[in-house]
Amino acid sequence: MSNENSAGLSEKKKSDGTSRKIRNRQIDAAQSRVLDAMPWRGPERRYDILKEATIAFVVVLILTFTLAILFSSPDTPPVTIKAWASAQPRRFTEIALSELEGTSNSATYGPPYNHASGSVQYLGPISIQNLLGVHYPIYPANDFILGPLSTLPGEKPLKAAISSYQHASRSQQHTWAAAYGTALEKSTVHDGILNVPAGNYGPLAIMFRNLLGMARSGALDSQLISHSGFYTSNYTKPIMFIGDSWKAQHDSSYWGHLVVAQHLRSSQWGVMNETGSWPGQPWLWFYTMWYQIPPMSTTQQSNADILVVGIVTIFTIALLLIPFIPGLRDIPRKIPIHKLIWKDYYREVSQRAGSPGSAVHRAPPPSGSSPPPSGSSLATSQADTGKDLHLP
Helix, strand or coil, rough: HHHHHHHHHHHHHHHHHHHHHHHHEEEHHHHHHHHHHHCCCCCCCCCCCHHHHHHHHHHHHHHHHHHHHHHHHCCCCCCCCCHHHHHCCHHHHHHHHHHHHCCCCCCCCCCCCCCCCCCCEECCCEHHHHCCCCCCCCCCHHHHHHHHCCCCCCCHHHHHHHHHHCCCCCHHHHHHHHHHHHHHHHHHHECCEEEECCCCCHHHHHHHHHHHHHHHHHHHHHCCCCCCCCEEEECCCHHHHHHHHHHHHHHHHHHHHHHHCCCCCCCHHCEEEEECECCHHHHHHHHHHHHHHHHHHHHCCCCCCHHHHHHHHHHHHHHHCHHHHCCCCCCCHCHHHHHCHHHHHHHHHHHHHCCCCCCCCCCCCCCCCCCCCCCCHHHHHHHHHHCCCCCC
């Protein structure tokens, strides 16, 4: 019999609890309707949204122009083959000869540009370059020299020279190139014109004279830039062509002069600097840092790039996995720096919790009456305002 009474009391308590929850929801809904229907009795102020928007626009515009004048980057002209050939006609021709001979850095680079192996890097026994293969084919002799020259109109001697070079044997081509290279060392520049002594170098004199003129006019830049759609965005070929001068001539090259003048050498963390002493991309510090640390700083021509990429990849994956690593993911809770940053918010929360109208210091209900439900917001409203809301 006692078990039946206990079961009945338990069912009754559950029923009372369910009824109380339903009643609390009804009270909250009714209170919300009443508060929404009450007129606003707080302070009022006239507001002109057009005036506010105009003032905000003008202020932002002034700030934009002021900060751009004070802190923007200098408007440095772009590096072009035209500027290079005009500044250093002989050195430009020397690099062009190496492109034709197939001895330049681009010609011997390897994947993803060609099937050579000069710049292939390994991470242990694995070469990511070889795994991905050649998917952006570049063959400098044809892409940088012969192809652009063949687009010049109305040059019958030039077309005959190109045909003569292409139909010659490889040994003959090499003999011409060697003779022309020797003649370049004795060449002179007068008013931007390269004067090469006469010699037995076949069609190369006509070819490189036209190539230099094409470069100085800017036509070679246009030929090497890949056009895809409306925008011109692929400068891979001209960058590789100019970059070959850095590999072969270093600081004496046109590119080298720019790098030194603008403090962009690798020992100066050049990737981080935009131009001169102006700050560039500070978020790249973690990437460029590794180039200053052995063995990356001592393996510039072997595996430095792939080693840096591997290190940064490992740290990036570790950063992504922090939410799943026990101990590391608990650091914000153990060292609550966020409470210092949001100290005003936490102070207000603490003061509100200790105020007389809060749930902590609410006055006890009159004797003989049941306390309001714990989840009801009506009790809070009555305690704070001293008013009773007549609910249906």
